[in-house]
Amino acid sequence: MPAAPSTTVPSLPSPPPFRGRIGCDANSGHYPVPRRYRLHLSPSCPDCLRIAITHSLLGLGETLPVLRLAAVPDGPDGGHRALRPLYEASAHRYPGPAAAPVLSDTWTGRIVSTHPPDILSDLVRRFGGDGPGRPALHPQDRAAEIEAVERLCAHRIGEAAQYAGRADADAAARRTALGSLLRVLDSLERRLAHQDFVLGDDMTAADVRMWVTLVQLDTVHRLHLDAAAVHRIADHPHLWAYARRLAAHPAFGTHLDLDGIARRHHAHCQGLEAAGAAVQIMDWAAHSAGGTAARLHRERPDGFMEPQHALHLRPSGSA
Template sequence: MSATYPTAAPSLRSRIGSDPRGGGYYAAPRRYRLHLSLPCPHSLAIAVAHRLLRLDDALPVTLLPAVPDAPDGGYLALDPLYEASAHHHPGPSIAPVLSDTWSGRIVSTHAPDILRDLARRFGGDGPDLHPSGAEDSLDQVGRLCEQVGASARLAGRSDAGAPERHTAVGTLLDTLSVLETRLTSHAYVTPGGLTLADIQLWATLVQLDTVHRPRLSAETVRRIAENTQLWAYARRLAQCPEFGGQLDPDGIEQRRRASDPQAPGAGVPLVDWTAYTSAATAREVPQWPESVCGGADVRPPAVSCD
């Protein structure tokens, strides 16, 4: 069994609109609630965006346990929302969920849509995570992140054939190389500054290191580590409380073990995520843009990944 995260079937994908006169879902303070499980990379990305945008008051969050409690890999606490939103929902009832407290229904379980709606409809006092004209760049990075996750899962599957795993490793390394190149001259993965693309990439790198890496060969891990700009970038963002403060390394390991009791040991990670978690939660969260993860799109000095 691979260390993967189930998806809702069917996926629920409504969007938040901008005009209350049009009815349906529109942004209103405390109307909606996020249901997140931080070991899930999709939930982690949403939690980071929520924190960056300073949405604690406008959009409450319910944190779910690291390990789902339903036999199908879902959460029993989410069953009523799923049943109200999709009659005879086949399951699993998974996070992330954006729910509407007025109707008791789910707005969306699709993380990319939720991220975009947080940035575009709820605003907040944080950075512009979805700048005008950035849609294509965000989509492109999103596809690269999906490719990293899919190829890493296949490369680590013990029940996959050697040719499949070999091809998956090649795809994984090629995709990481593309992302590495993007960071050789810019501080962020898209030109201009911090965006949703950086949040998604960072969550993908956390997942790659904590969940997928233990299943990969030593040679593959060595070649992954050669992308020094990527891992320096991951460390730099982890230093920011809005990023590192959302990490749950213990929960990630619990969930990894629960999904596959025969999984190999965690080994030595490429990034000591626990160090950034303790550092991030021990200090005050600075006001934007003074946070270390903000600022101009100028690549910082090279940081060793040793």
């Protein structure tokens, strides 16, 4: 009997093509100047969603404008047509897809970075500051713990959930992956029963990462799991109460484009849905700040511009 199709389109990872950084002063080349840079984001993409949330938490609307891209990349190579001029201005005849996220420099009309961890770090360290109401997302004494949460979300939640839903995987291997996922959720459940955030009483970058991971778990990975598995995942009341609480925060829920996430997933996924698709863990629209995806597109947070259809770039080298 032929194997059932995988739940995702196989792809070969490639190194990010642009790895510029924002320095601390003019000697760095790229240095922090209000409104010099632009973020190009499609919040249906998990990395873009993390950056959008961080941008809002830091109150960077007036400092670093954001251009919103289509939820589903519209280029023939899987990239965004609107970003193609920017990519080609940055690398002559750039061969790969014009993918988001992008941090661009309006002074040069070129890309600074497309590497999400670097972009997130530069937002916090070069633009974040210590203004009133701004959380300390990357406290130095929690750096190792934040990195550990990053790995946990990527591998023991995201990858485990994806493997547990693979129709072409061995049943025993799927059970092992699900067991690994549930053990992590059990640990988080115990932790969040006694504290407000993943690392204690204060919000950090670990919470941004965890919340986006939980969004993906319920809106994407759940669709390929059986109903019993989804019920076991849902049976973590403190964890999902935490997710609801953050969804109600304007910096989180306002960026949640449920329709866009669904369209992006269906555009790239070749797997069959399982019974878990009918078992929703959380009503994200009801609990999210801003309500529904339709309202999201009408009421944009500070710093977000209309959907980006084309870029008007300065000639290369202009000041």
